[in-house]
Each structure stands twice: as structure tokens, then as C-alpha cells.
Amino acid sequence: MSEQKTQPAELKIPGVDEPIELPIYSGNLGPDVIDVGKLTSQGHFTYDPGFVSTAACESGITYIDGDEGTLLHRGYPIEQLADKSDYLELCYLLLNGELPNAAAKTEFVDTIKNHTMVNEQLRSFFKGFSHDAHPMAIMCGVVGALSAFYHDSTDIDNPQHRMITAHRLIAKMPTLAAMSYKHAQGQPFIYPRNDMGYAENFLHMMFATPCEEYAVSPTLAKAMDRIFLLHADHEQNASTSTVRLAGSTGANPFASVAAGIAALWGPSHGGANEAVLTMLEEIGSVDNIPEYVRRAKDKDDPFRIMGFGHRVYKNYDPRAKVMQQTCHEVLEELGVQDDPVLAMARELERIALEDEYFVEKRLYPNVDFYSGIILKAIGIPVEMFTVIFATGRTPGWIAHWCEMIGSSYKIGRPRQLYTGSAKRDFVEVADR
Ligand code: SDX
Numbered sequence: 001m002s003e004q005k006t007q008p009a010e011l012k013i014p015g016v017d018e019p020i021e022l023p024i025y026s027g028n029l030g031p032d033v034i035d036v037g038k039l040t041s042q043g044h045f046t047y048d049p050g051f052v053s054t055a056a057c058e059s060g061i062t063y064i065d066g067d068e069g070t071l072l073h074r075g076y077p078i079e080q081l082a083d084k085s086d087y088l089e090l091c092y093l094l095l096n097g098e099l100p101n102a103a104a105k106t107e108f109v110d111t112i113k114n115h116t117m118v119n120e121q122l123r124s125f126f127k128g129f130s131h132d133a134h135p136m137a138i139m140c141g142v143v144g145a146l147s148a149f150y151h152d153s154t155d156i157d158n159p160q161h162r163m164i165t166a167h168r169l170i171a172k173m174p175t176l177a178a179m180s181y182k183h184a185q186g187q188p189f190i191y192p193r194n195d196m197g198y199a200e201n202f203l204h205m206m207f208a209t210p211c212e213e214y215a216v217s218p219t220l221a222k223a224m225d226r227i228f229l230l231h232a233d234h235e236q237n238a239s240t241s242t243v244r245l246a247g248s249t250g251a252n253p254f255a256s257v258a259a260g261i262a263a264l265w266g267p268s269h270g271g272a273n274e275a276v277l278t279m280l281e282e283i284g285s286v287d288n289i290p291e292y293v294r295r296a297k298d299k300d301d302p303f304r305i306m307g308f309g310h311r312v313y314k315n316y317d318p319r320a321k322v323m324q325q326t327c328h329e330v331l332e333e334l335g336v337q338d339d340p341v342l343a344m345a346r347e348l349e350r351i352a353l354e355d356e357y358f359v360e361k362r363l364y365p366n367v368d369f370y371s372g373i374i375l376k377a378i379g380i381p382v383e384m385f386t387v388i389f390a391t392g393r394t395p396g397w398i399a400h401w402c403e404m405i406g407s408s409y410k411i412g413r414p415r416q417l418y419t420g421s422a423k424r425d426f427v428e429v430a431d432r
Contacts, residue, residue, distance in 0.1 A: 002027050002058055009034045013044065029063050029072075045415045052311070055236075056412070057244065061094060061399055062235045069315035073233060074098070082322045087228040088112060088198050091170050091395040094233055095163070095402065109198075115171035116192035116201065119149050122176075126183045135180035135387045136265045142176050143169075144258030151252050156405050165253045166398040173391045174198070178205030181384055199224035202391070207379065219333045220378050226326050227371060230319045231389050233396025234367075235312070239264040243397045244404055245412040253401055260397045261390050267306065270389040272368035273375070275306040277341070277382050286347045293348075297357045305352060307369030314362035323370040330377050342373050 002025040010019035020042055023035040033055045036046050048054045063072040071078040074093050081090055085099075092100045092108045100108055125142050150168065155161045179189050182205075190205045200221040208214035234240070243260035247253060264270035283292050295303040310317060331339055349365055352358045368389075375385050 002033075005032065011039075013042075016042070027058070028060075030065070040415075045417070047417055050311075051241075056241060057236065057404065057409075058407075059236070059400065059403060060097070061403060062233045062396070064235050064312050066310070066312035066314050069313060069318050071234070071318045078230070078318050079322060082226060082229060082326075085229070087225045087232065087392075088170075090229050090232050094395045094399040095166055111167050112171045112198065113192075113194045115168050116175050116194070118146075118172050118175050118179075122146075122149070123179075123189065126179060129183060131184060131186060133184070135177070135184065135384055136261065136271075136390070138180040138183065139176065139387055139390060140258055140262050140265070142180070143173070143261055144255050146172065147252040147254035147258070150254060154252065156250065156253065159406065162253075162402045162405060166395070166402060169254070169257060169394050169398050173394045174202035175205060177384070177387045177391045178202060180387060181206055181381070184383075197221060197225070199228060203378070219330065223326060223330045223374055223378060226322075227374060227388065228392040230322060230367060230371070231392030233393070233399065236400075238266075238269050239393065240397055240400050243401055247401045247404060248409055248412040253398065253405075256401060257394065257397050260393075264390050264393065265386055270368075270386045270393070272306050272366070273372045273385040273389060274382050276345075276368055277372040277376065277385070279306045280341050280344050280348075283344060283348070286344055289344070289348050289351055293351055293355060296352075297355075305348065305363075307372075308352060308358070308365055309361075309363040310366045313364060313366060316364045317366040319367040320365040320369055323367060323374065324365075327370045327374050327377075330374050334377055336377060339373065339377070341376065345370065345373060 005024040005026055008021040008023050011022055012019045020039070022038070024032050025035060026032045039046060046054070061074065063075075064070065073081060073090060074097055076085075076093070076099070081093075085093075088109055089100060089105060091112075092105065122142060122145060125145050126138065129138050129141070146168070150165065153161075154165060175192050182189050188210055190208045190210070192201050192205060196204055196216070200216045200218075203216045203221060203224055204214060207216075236244075239260040242263035243256050246256035246259040267275045279292075283289060292303065293305070295301045296305045296308075327342060331342065349369070353364070358364075371389075372382070372385050375388060376382070380388060
């Protein structure tokens with residue numbers, strides 16, 4: 001819960017006699033916030049493009065300390081969750097605020113299993129996409145289309161309706177993700193199986209065919225579950241903020257999550273995992289790394305090292321550390337010795353972390369730097385990497401939506417610094 005501090009902030013504005021008193025609130029962890037809401041009545045807006053210093057909401061779901069490289073989900077460190085928990089247990093934690101006991105966990109897993117199928121009519125949506133449509137374009141479309149099946153029956157002010165919406169999204173995203181892959185392959189869709197675990201079921205829907213039994217490797221299923229877990233939530237990132245902003249108008253939650261998928265697709269956000277592999281392929285060999293590091297530092301060169309840097313983390317992204325460790329485990333268990341792409345990634349990381357430009361700007365590998373190498377080892381094609389991110393991030397998106405709709409919230413409506421034309425009269429075309 002937030003608490004107002006006794007001493008307000010004082011803002012002194014030239015031409016305004018008295019300093020403006022602004023309330024300060026403290027949370028349980030992290031910086032205090034200064035409530036600037038009343039500035040408009042004083043004839044001023046704050047100005048913070050990209051929301052670098054702006055807290056847009058109060059939340060109790062995830063806490064990040066960028067300087068320490070800390071990530072907590074409902075207070076539990078990501079390292080402990082990755083080591084001891086699993087993806088569906090984390091989904092329950094994000095939605096409910098506490099880890100489930102054995103009975104609650106069994107009930108939650110069974111509930112999710114019973115929502116994995118999608119309406120058969122959704123299959124026809126895929127026919128409208130060309131075979132080479134990017135799977136993220138398909139996901140934007142088909143997740144948004146879920147709102148057509150669950151609109152009149154969803155009362156967002158009913159907590160039970162909000163929870164079943166969360167269950168439906170968590171359950172159906174792997175099914176739709178696998179369908180977007182099968183569409184590109186020209187292969188028949190594979191139905192979800194209730195006798196399989198969440199990640200195992202996803203890999204089965206991705207790679208099985210009706211022609212023969214397909215056994216999913218337990219190693220790959222475990223790695224896939226770990227990847228979903230590491231992507232589950234990340235505070236008020238661009239895509240989660242998009243879901244909150246869309247949802248703040250009272251929009252359908254499936255449509256709001258589709259907006260989040262669109263935001264995630266960008267290469268500065270979730271699209272970075274695909275961009276890392278494309279970048280490593282472009283670099284081509286360890287010998288070329290110094291030239292690319294030089295280009296990354298050149299302001300006149302648009303090249304950036306994808307998978308490096310973060311708005312919040314000015315230390316190593318804790319998820320990247322777990323991802324790197326998982327990378328080694330998976331490649332070792334698969335008997336992949338000296339993966340050249342991994343070797344190049346590790347050399348790029350070593351060189352960059354020693355370079356004063358990256359040290360001075362506090363640029364470290366983020367969650368996307370190693371995830372693509374594991375996904376490639378699992379057999380996931382590069383164009384599906386961001387779809388995997390979207391699938392993993394779904395519980396975070398919908399937990400934040402539930403938290404917002406379940407509390408007192410306002411429609412999001414930022415203001416602007418206007419630099420356009422002053423008022424002027426219309427000029428007839430003959431006089432222009
Ligand atoms: C995700 O917000 C989240 O939590 C996101 C995420 C999540 O889980 O939801 O963690 C997932 O999106 C991770 C980030 C994935 N994106 C990338 O890896 C793309 C490469 N990274 C950059 O584009 C950048 O670091 C951002 C977009 C991630 C962060 O950008 P910021 O915070 O706006 O910082 P910036 O771009 O202003 O960079 C600060 C400085 C700049 O130099 P100056 O203008 O100060 O001289 O650092 C430089 C940048 O040029 N810089 C880089 C760099 N990233 C930043 N220089 C070279 N290579 C890079 N990768």
C-alpha cells in the first residue's frame with residue numbers, strides 16, 4: 001500500500017509567488033513518487049517523453065531494481081522462481097499474489113488444461129493470412145479476434161469474469177502460437193492434449209503431425225517452461241503499459257492484450273530476441289565483432305547491439321544470467337558442442353562488457369541476448385521468437401489488467417508540449 005509522506009515536495013516556478021506543494025508517496029520498495037496531478041490547475045504540465053521518470057500507476061505485482069539487477073514477482077526473486085518453481089505456478093502467483101498450495105496448484109493446472117482449445121471458427125481466420133505472414137502479425141489478428149468470441153459474455157467488473165479471461169488467455173496463447181507456426185509450414189493444426197504439461201503440450205502442437213506419434217524431449221520441455229517463466233512479467237514495460245492504457249478505456253481484455261502484442265513486436269522491445277539472431281548472423285564471425293562494436297558506438301550509425309541495454313537495468317538483467325545458464329544446460333544435454341552462434345554471442349558480450357562506452361553507459365545483456373540461442377537449439381524458428389515472448393508474457397499482461405480493473409482507475413490520457421501553428425483562418429484554394 002502507498003503512504004503519503006508528511007513533508008510535501010515544493011516546486012518553485014518563476015512568476016508564481018508561492019511554491020506549489022506536491023504530495024509525496026512511498027511504496028514498499030523503490031523510489032518515492034511525487035504526485036503532480038494538480039499542476040494542470042496551476043497552468044503547467046510535466047514533460048517526460050518515453051516516461052523515463054514517470055510512474056503511471058500503483059502496482060504490487062513485480063518489482064525491479066535496475067541498479068541492483070533485482071527482479072521480484074510478488075516478492076519472490078526470479079532466480080529462486082526459475083530454480084524451484086514452474087511457469088503455471090508463476091502464472092498463479094502473478095494473478096493471485098501468493099504461491100498456490102498443492103490443491104490450489106492442481107486445480108489451477110486442470111483449469112488451464114480445460115481452456116486450451118480455441119473455437120473451431122477461429123481456424124478460418126488463419127486462411128486469410130499468406131503462408132509467409134509474420135507470425136506476430138497473425139497473433140495480433142487472432143488474439144484480437146478472441147474478443148469476438150468473449151465480448152457480450154464478459155463483464156469486466158465481475159472478478160470471476162476477469163479470472164476466467166485470464167485463464168482463457170494463458171491457456172489459449174500456446175494453441176494460437178503453434179497454429180501460427182503450422183500455418184506457415186502448411187501443416188495441419190495439432191489439437192492441444194490434456195495429458196501433457198504446458199510446455200510439453202506447446203512443443204507437441206508445434207512439431208507433431210497427424211502422421212505419427214511425436215514424443216517431446218523432457219529436456220526441451222523443461223527449457224521451454226523456463227523460457228516462458230523468465231518472460232512472464234516485467235513491471236510497466238512498453239507492452240504492459242499498452243495493455244493498461246487500452247484497458248483503461250474499458251476495452252475488451254482480449255483486444256487490450258492484442259494491443260500489447262503489437263507493442264511487443266517492435267525490435268526495441270520483444271522483437272529484440274529475433275533481432276539478436278539476425279544480428280549474429282550478420283556479424284558472421286568472431287573476427288568481425290570489433291567492427292560491429294565500433295559501429296554500435298557510432299552515433300551516425302543506426303546499428304545497435306541487439307539484446308544489450310535496458311531502460312531500467314543499469315546492471316546485468318537477472319533473467320539474462322539465468323538464460324545464459326539455461327543455454328549451457330540445454331546445449332550440453334543436446335550434445336551441441338561449441339555452438340558457433342553461442343561462441344560469437346559470448347565473445348560479443350565479453351568485448352562489449354570490457355568496452356568503456358558500454359561500461360560508461362551501463363549497458364549489459366538483457367533477457368533477449370541469450371534467449372534466441374536456446375530457442376534455436378530447441379528448434380524454434382527465428383520468426384517465432386517474439387511469439388514465444390508474447391506467450392510467456394501473457395500472465396503479466398492480464399495480471400496487470402486485472403489489477404487495474406479491480407482497483408479505482410482513470411482512463412489514460414497524457415497531455416503534450418504543443419509546438420504546432422498558432423490559430424489561423426482558413427484560406428480558399430484559389431488564394432493559396
Ligand atoms: C525488452 O522495459 C522492459 O522491461 C522491456 C523488457 C521486458 O521484459 O518487458 O525487459 C524486454 O524489451 C528488453 C530490451 C530489448 N531491446 C533491445 O535489446 C534493443 C537494443 N537496446 C536498445 O535499443 C535500448 O537499450 C533500449 C531500447 C532497450 C532502452 O533504450 P532507452 O532506455 O531509451 O535508452 P537509450 O536508447 O536512450 O540508450 C541510452 C544510451 C544511448 O546513447 P546516448 O544517446 O546517451 O549517447 O545508450 C545507448 C544509446 O545510443 N545504447 C546503445 C544500446 N542501447 C542503448 N548503444 C549501443 N547498443 C545498444 N544496444
